[in-house]
Amino acid sequence: MPVTTLALTAELPELGGSLSWSQLEAWAVAMREELPAAALAAALEELQDRLIDRVCGRKWLPVRELPAPFGCPGCGVMSDFERKGKRTRLRKFSTAAGVVEIRLANVGCRSCRRVFAPLLLLLDLSGKRRTDRLMVELAELATQMSFARAGAVAASFGLPGSAGRAHAAVADLAPLLDGVGRPDVPGAPAGAQVVIFDGTGMRAGRRRLGVNGNIALGVTGRGGPRRRRRATTTLLGLTVGQPWSAMADQLRDLRPPAMVVVDGELAITTLAQTLWPDVPIQRCWWHLPRALRWALYADKAPAAWANTRRTELTDLLHRVARERLTHAQALAAYDAFTASVTAEGHHAAGELLAGARDQVFTCLRPELRARLAHLGGPELGSGVLERVMRELNARTDIGGSRWSIEGLRDLLTVKLAQMTDHPAWTTLTQSLRPPNAIAFNIKTLNFNAA
Template sequence: MSITTLALTAELPGLGESLTWSQLEAWAVAMREELPAAALAAALEDLQDRLIDQVCGRKWLPVRDLPAPFGCPGCGVMSDFARKGRRTRLRRFDTAAGVVHVQLANVGCRSCGRVFAPLLLLLDLSGKRRTDRLMIELAELASQMSFARAGAIAAAFGVPGSPGRAHAAVADLAPMLDGIGCADLPQAPTGADVVILDGTGMRASSRRLGVNCNIALGVTGRTGSRRRRQAGTVLLGLTLAQPWTTMADQLRGLHPPTVVVVDGEVAITALAESVWPDVPIQRCWWHLPRALRWALYADKAPHPWANAKRGELVALLRGVAREHLSHPQALAAYDAFCATVTAEGHHAAGELLAGARDQVFTCLRPEVRARLAHLGGPELGSGVLERVMRELNARTDIGGSRWSVEGLRDLITVQLARMTNHPAWTTLQQSIRPPNAIAFNITTAKFNAG
């Protein structure tokens, strides 16, 4: 184990010489921006010098046939290398610690004559200017704010960031998250007790209405205090600018859930019935009153009466939950409400309520409640997924920007992987952000001590 010693010199004025706290803090911030990169560059050059001495011998006393911890990229030989000097141009690396400049030393293979830099070979930096850790940190910032803002924040902390670099980081990171949308891969989730299906529109392509982003989210548990429960979620399916039927291949490889929550859209319900024909479907309690209001609008019902009926349905659903009604009791109350709507001759609203009858109180079935007791009860709506989609819309709908489909797919892949702690994201984080294993010590010299 080698030891590298670095020295820091600072010329500080005295406290009586108009020195303020703001000046001291500005000095510390300037060191934060420059010191880590300078320390990394010095350590790399020190390690490089020791490596060259190890495989080639001392500068003025070369030794033949010394073994090396690397192989020649030309012929694969792992011994007998010669010094070939240093490159005159500094090699730049954009890292999470800042911009690092290193003067690379070359060696030559005596077997095939290949000249290369062993430092790049050992650290797997050949052909790279940006490190993987900087890529994932820029992409993580860019998934929460605009590319310009992400680049500005990174630059404020001494990290080489810009809008273009943040955009490129997202584009490079998304293909590495290969477990998203592929249920057959080893690191992909295998299923969840509750699956919520819903979609949202996004500004992409040349279409005026944009494209649909369809998501299948699984609820696996709840943690936290009673007043602040937090749902544990997994991303099970994701499609962009494609119909709901294309998600069937992603869902068929999953274990069947206990219940599927839908918003009432025909395509979503058809997907759930085709993939899991034996799994009960729960109609979202928030979407149903909203759909009733639109159906009454299509029936040209008077607006005050339609709004009152929507309020009655909301009160009915809340009363069912508050009074702990059984499944038959809830259906009886629901049928009585439906009769008041159909009596007025509103056909669209009547068909909507009749079609939702078998799904609206699935959450009250005893067998469903028993299987979901460990979650604190069954899901009544798609609120968990709605919050996720609002986060996506808040990121993508910035300044009326319009995305390409490919760029939008990369962004939402990174954002959903981060928000749901997808196994592909966790694995990538562990490999690129390992805990520090290099011990260091900061020593402050004390004069006249004792």
């Protein structure tokens, strides 16, 4: 394999004089920002010169009918090219190593007289000013902080970053994640044993209260230490500014799960029952006491009494889990609590508790517990998805800013694909971040060497 040698020179003062560690560190930081792009540009120009010599012959000694590793974009022939000089203006590429400037060399096809730069063809850079890896780097930063901050952080490490570039990176990357919300795409998730539905309000669009971001998350496994086990999840569905029924197209072709977890919202429950009528539904144990508090508020119950009932329901659910009550025992305790509420004439609260009765203790069914034993048992609530949505809100609710619906959807697509290691995200990043296979080293001349 041919070796490309790049010489690095630096004018360093002697130790013991004016040289300090801060100066050396500043030199290294400057190299970190400028050297990678300069080294890449120098290497590319040398490789380009070797290529031109191989397909056209040495300068002033042209050779006809030499084969080439590329084809003419005009007629497709792969031989008999001639030199056409180098372009006057430098070609600039924004890359993950910085801004690379290359003086492109042209060749001409003797068959159709087409003139082009073979380097752009071989490296698939025709028409590009920004590499795909830089797009991913900027988009990853933009999912963690504001666009302006992401651009500033990228620029501090020598990357060509700005708020506009970070914004454009997210908008360009989201369409490439075509497997998100599309089970028909090869490699997309085919389903999960446990599916959790929930939504959150976000500042987007023209409505004063914003829009809903609705998410369907699948739980596929658990790992980690015993007291800090973390769920492995996969993104199954995502809609922004649409009703829950719009998610049916994304989930219809998935295999039915073992259990669905909902927060009690009627539209979510209707969606789950429509998609998988035979799949048991679990009502979230965190949302149920909260919904009871609002139902008692609608019944105009005394605030202190309503808070006491909410605490009693929470304690009941905790006792069921702590004492490992059977399904029948849990329902008996639940019915007794419901009777204590309806005895006071609170109809809205009674309807809520009666409607949740068949779903609140689904997790206690023996056949379901056996089927989900490899996941640590059935889910009791939507806590896994709640943690995900807290991260989404932390990123999107910045200083009261208001998003466009399209921009918000792009950001959520990229961030959720990254957080859940979606196959579309994994495939894309692996193709753009291959392990380095080019060996390199740094040599210094020996002092007083012959």
